[in-house]
Amino acid sequence: MTGAAQTGVSGEPARHPRTPDTDTAVLVVDDLVVEHRDRSTGTVLRAVDHVSLRIGAGESVAVVGESGSGKTTLAMAATGLGTRGDGAIRLLGHQLSSISRTRLRRLRPEVQVVFQDPHGSLDPRQSVRSGLRELRRLQPERTSWTSDTELLDRVRLAPQILDRYPHQLSGGQAQRVCIARALLMRPRLIVADEPTSGLDVSVQADVLALLAQIRQSTGTALLMISHDLAVVRSVCDTVYVMYQGRVVESGPCEAVFVNPRNDYTRELLAAMPGARWRSRR
Amino acid sequence: MKASTVRRVGSRLASLLASLLIALSLAFALGRLSGDPTVAILGPMATPEQRDALRHQLGLDLPLVVQYFDYLKGILTGDLGQSLQFYQANTTLIADRLPFTLQLVAAGMALAVLVGVPLGVLAATREGTWWDRAASTVALLGQSVPVFWFGMMLVALFAVNLGWLPAGQSGTPQHLVLPAVTMSVYPMAQIARLTRASMSETLAEPYIDSARARGLRGRRVVWRHAFKNAMMPILTIVVLQTGILLSGAVAIEYVYSWPGLGQLALQAIQFRDFPLVQAIVVFGALTFVLLNLLVDVIHSVVDPRVR
Numbered sequence: 001m002t003g004a005a006q007t008g009v010s011g012e013p014a015r016h017p018r019t020p021d022t023d024t025a026v027l028v029v030d031d032l033v034v035e036h037r038d039r040s041t042g043t044v045l046r047a048v049d050h051v052s053l054r055i056g057a058g059e060s061v062a063v064v065g066e067s068g069s070g071k072t073t074l075a076m077a078a079t080g081l082g083t084r085g086d087g088a089i090r091l092l093g094h095q096l097s098s099i100s101r102t103r104l105r106r107l108r109p110e111v112q113v114v115f116q117d118p119h120g121s122l123d124p125r126q127s128v129r130s131g132l133r134e135l136r137r138l139q140p141e142r143t144s145w146t147s148d149t150e151l152l153d154r155v156r157l158a159p160q161i162l163d164r165y166p167h168q169l170s171g172g173q174a175q176r177v178c179i180a181r182a183l184l185m186r187p188r189l190i191v192a193d194e195p196t197s198g199l200d201v202s203v204q205a206d207v208l209a210l211l212a213q214i215r216q217s218t219g220t221a222l223l224m225i226s227h228d229l230a231v232v233r234s235v236c237d238t239v240y241v242m243y244q245g246r247v248v249e250s251g252p253c254e255a256v257f258v259n260p261r262n263d264y265t266r267e268l269l270a271a272m273p274g275a276r277w278r279s280r281r
Numbered sequence: 282m283k284a285s286t287v288r289r290v291g292s293r294l295a296s297l298l299a300s301l302l303i304a305l306s307l308a309f310a311l312g313r314l315s316g317d318p319t320v321a322i323l324g325p326m327a328t329p330e331q332r333d334a335l336r337h338q339l340g341l342d343l344p345l346v347v348q349y350f351d352y353l354k355g356i357l358t359g360d361l362g363q364s365l366q367f368y369q370a371n372t373t374l375i376a377d378r379l380p381f382t383l384q385l386v387a388a389g390m391a392l393a394v395l396v397g398v399p400l401g402v403l404a405a406t407r408e409g410t411w412w413d414r415a416a417s418t419v420a421l422l423g424q425s426v427p428v429f430w431f432g433m434m435l436v437a438l439f440a441v442n443l444g445w446l447p448a449g450q451s452g453t454p455q456h457l458v459l460p461a462v463t464m465s466v467y468p469m470a471q472i473a474r475l476t477r478a479s480m481s482e483t484l485a486e487p488y489i490d491s492a493r494a495r496g497l498r499g500r501r502v503v504w505r506h507a508f509k510n511a512m513m514p515i516l517t518i519v520v521l522q523t524g525i526l527l528s529g530a531v532a533i534e535y536v537y538s539w540p541g542l543g544q545l546a547l548q549a550i551q552f553r554d555f556p557l558v559q560a561i562v563v564f565g566a567l568t569f570v571l572l573n574l575l576v577d578v579i580h581s582v583v584d585p586r587v588r
Contacts (some may be wrong), residue, residue, distance in 0.1 A: 056424050081494055108496030115494075120487035125585055134505075138496060165585040181495065 003193035026111075026221045027078055027091055028191045029053040034077050034085030043252070047073040049245035053174065055189065060215055060222040060252070064233030071225045074242070075191050078223075079111050086158050092188060102221050112182035116194040118174035122166035128177050129162040135184055135212065143184050155180040155210060172203035183214060190214075193225045208234055215260060230272050233257055241265045286581055293577050297570045304566035309352050311562070312555035313345070321553035322365055339365075352559075361560035366552045371560035374545060381451060382541035385533070388457055389464030394519060397469040401515075403478020405484060406503055416473060423470025432463040432536040449538035460537040466529055468522045475518055479511040486510070491561045513584065517576050524572040527565070 006254065024173060033281065034048035045068040055061045063071045076082025078089055080096050089096040092110055094103065136143045154175040175195060180188050192211060194241040196204035212235045215222050225260040226232050234237055235254055240250040241262065249262040260266045319332040320340070336342045340351065355362060361371040397420075404416035439459060440448035449455050483489065484507050492502045527542070534543035542561060549557035581587050 079494070081490065105496055105498065108494060113491070115487055115491055118486050121491040123488045123492070123510065125509055125583075126506075127585075132421040134497070135495060167586050178491075185495070
């Protein structure tokens with residue numbers, strides 16, 4: 001990850017400098033603007049405001065910000081799942097503005113998304129085994145590298161889980177199943193959208209450790225969306241802080257944590273659990 | 282079968298039996314409130330002695346409670362009484378007419394499902410587009426147009442003006458076309474509207490986004506993931522609507538002179554043949570209760586969350 005310009009809330013939007021090694025990046029977002037129109041009132045809300053971002057192969061990048069800051073809209077636009085907006089998005093070497101729907105669908109196995117609500121992300125009428133079988137049928141060659149039990153073992157789940165339905169899984173188990181499904185496709189990029197927000201604290205730590213371990217062992221790039229700075233610190237190398245649709249600060253994770261330059265980042269850090277205790281120390 | 286499933290089916294069965302008892306009691310009461318059947322049978326010129334004799338023969342001179350329990354006992358033993366008009370057992374009359382109604386309902390409902398489901402899915406997957414508006418308009422029209430009038434219009438166009446199809450009676454597959462189309466219109470509209478609503482709700486679920494994000498084809502996402510989860514209310518309305526139509530599609534059978542249960546019910550009402558009316562209502566109530574039970578069983582089988 002190359003450094004991005006840092007600006008204040010009211011300053012110029014952060015722009016990612018164009019780099020010569022753009023082609024090796026799994027995701028490059030350049031000057032993206034995404035707007036949502038309210039059909040009933042006709043008002044336009046700018047959810048993403050001139051945002052640039054780059055994720056190199058195997059890199060781990062976090063986008064943090066409070067609810068409504070535009071981080072999920074950015075991730076969905078960047079992966080071609082949401083409104084694409086204006087600006088250039090280059091995903092795995094393909095410009096999303098000119099890619100066909102079929103080509104984008106074929107690209108999807110390489111970019112796997114782990115959603116916020118693990119139970120909601122699983123079809124209630126599909127057992128874990130059936131869900132994995134569906135992916136194997138979709139991509140037989142890509143998924144043949146491991147068996148179901150080996151795959152579950154990698155995400156620390158027992159093989160008995162295979163015949164269970166989503167309602168029979170705990171939140172942590174369901175999220176691990178989602179991660180296993182993502183892992184099965186051997187993606188080049190995993191997008192984790194608030195992957196721990198609905199889980200107990202102890203389970204959160206397990207899921208984060210699992211994501212970090214997967215990243216290390218497979219070399220998969222990771223884009224993590226979170227409102228919780230503590231969550232991203234343990235997993236990501238680089239962080240982008242978003243506020244009201246803009247990137248207000250970005251840089252190496254540790255640098256942003258130790259020496260935040262933006263007021264909003266300081267506020268976020270101060271709101272972290274245990275922040276007061278740390279500052280007194 | 283799990284104990285919880287047995288308990289659930291048991292409690293459902295008990296509530297359905299209670300509903301059945303209410304329906305049977307209402308049928309009994311209506312039979313007694315619809316006027317003196319001896320007038321219809323003997324005519325206005327009969328003497329009071331003749332009427333009393335007939336009342337005694339029919340058991341109408343017995344106390345109501347005794348009549349009620351005799352009636353329930355008859356139902357339990359499969360005896361639905363004898364028709365005053367046809368001098369035949371009501372069960373035989375119903376059994377003779379049922380195949381015609383079954384044929385009509387099966388064809389009508391098949392058509393309603395084959396048109397209504399795709400129409401609803403089309404509207405839901407293209408929400409807000411003119412496809413959606415067109416499908417919703419067709420569904421609204423289907424529910425608003427009187428079946429009686431629609432049937433007559435079809436006869437006027439395809440039987441009288443174009444001469445393509447017979448106007449009434451039964452016997453050949455061609456005879457079935459117009460009544461089946463007429464019968465399908467209302468349930469088709471109902472199924473289309475329900476499919477749209479149920480699919481719209483399901484398509485907004487996170488697991489649909491998740492399926493798309495994994496690279497599944499749009500068609501597979503819609504049918505395998507969305508429709509499979511949206512189909513329970515649709516299946517319920519299909520089965521219940523079938524029950525309603527089975528117990529007598531009176532207007533349609535009348536327009537097309539279709540010799541089914543609806544036509545039989547109409548004849549029974551016109552003649553004040555209260556044992557036959559009662560028998561048809563009992564048959565309808567039984568069918569409805571059994572189909573309700575079928576919905577519950579299907580629900581248990583199809584949905585793993587209910588198992």
